[in-house]
Amino acid sequence: MPTPNHNETVPDEMLANERDIRAKLGDRPFDFDSLHVISNIYRAAAAIRRRAEREVLSDYSLSWGGFTILWVLWIWGEMETANLAAECDLAKGTLTGMVSTLEQQGLVERERMASDRRRVTVSLTDEGRNTIEEVFPAFNAFEADMSANLDTEEKRLAAGLLRRIITRHDEPS
Amino acid sequence: MPTPNHNETVPDEMLANERDIRAKLGDRPFDFDSLHVISNIYRAAAAIRRRAEREVLSDYSLSWGGFTILWVLWIWGEMETANLAAECDLAKGTLTGMVSTLEQQGLVERERMASDRRRVTVSLTDEGRNTIEEVFPAFNAFEADMSANLDTEEKRLAAGLLRRIITRHDEPS
DNA sequence: GCCGGATAGTTTGGTACCGAACGAATGGCG
DNA sequence: CGCCATTCGTTCGGTACCAAACTATCCGGC
Secondary structure: OOOOOOOOOOOOOOOHHHHHHHHHHOOOOOOHHHHHHHHHHHHHHHHHHHHHHHHOHHHHOOOHHHHHHHHHHHHHOOEEHHHHHHHHOOOHHHHHHHHHHHHHOOOEEEEEOOOOOOOEEEEEOHHHHHHHHHHHHHHHHHHHHHOOOOOHHHHHHHHHHHHHHHOOOOOOO | OOOOOOOOOOOOOOOHHHHHHHHHHOOOOOOHHHHHHHHHHHHHHHHHHHHHHHHOHHHHOOOHHHHHHHHHHHHHOOEEHHHHHHHHOOOHHHHHHHHHHHHHOOOEEEEEOOOOOOOEEEEEOHHHHHHHHHHHHHHHHHHHHHOOOOOHHHHHHHHHHHHHHHOOOOOOO
């Protein structure tokens, strides 16, 4: 019968570990609903990243972070390092190394800005653009597969709920 | 007006980057709903982990993974390495190093099984138990804060939707 | 008994990632 | 002009993490 989560104790369907947690700690005044949301977000993200790197990105010698950089540059075009780091949700120090890797692979290029020589812009090379145009459809198909247990409405709902967690706290570094 | 996601084009509220993606790629046949779910899961997870390590775990010199190990051992008690790795969602090789770190910190201990000397069990020391009993309430408060924009019903809904993504594909290593 | 395949954990080699410290460049204010 | 606080990107030291190679142990068949 489709009546999940119908009371305030234990929802009908839980992962095995969620049940065990209630069994162990259920008598203590913890916030189990928050616990399950947060830990499920993390588990889902880890599964997504692992599968993506193994099943999609490795074919193109891209890491998750490398793919993200290409993707961001593809959507937004040339960006300076600081904005790119923020958009990729990476520390700027991390970005430096990953851009260097992509640069060696010939997928992006750096350029110092003439107006302010501290700043550096990063942009896709032609090869980088070809790569992301080839990889992204495969990646998007992977995303669809990964979320195939949800229908469209549920995906939007989930995206919206997550958005409200993300927007609450988002100072990357 | 509270009518989010009311049509099949662009939902009312989106993150800035979500809007930009539609603007750039909206005319191509990609699955944007899947894209947004997956990328929001990942962004949320990254924000959660970063904040947790900075604001909660660093006070106890614990990494995210180290905390997870203590937590799992606290809930389930003594475990052998392979099960512990699966439960913590880590590759077994990764676990070896992190258990060694925790062992040096005096928080867990290893023991070879008498019946099968290949196997090793890991359990909390008294100090480890004290640590997790002290850290977890702070961590749980953090989880509550992190998800404070959702009410109880929404947390359960989100946890359930995520569960359906997790259960679809979960062979960690 | 012992040999060979299977299995549990560890080691190894490499990337990713962070935070903090650093060095170059800038721009305002004297 | 010339200092100096600020703001860039990079570098550095350290952990975390994975996949694959390796080691030790176990167990079934001869």
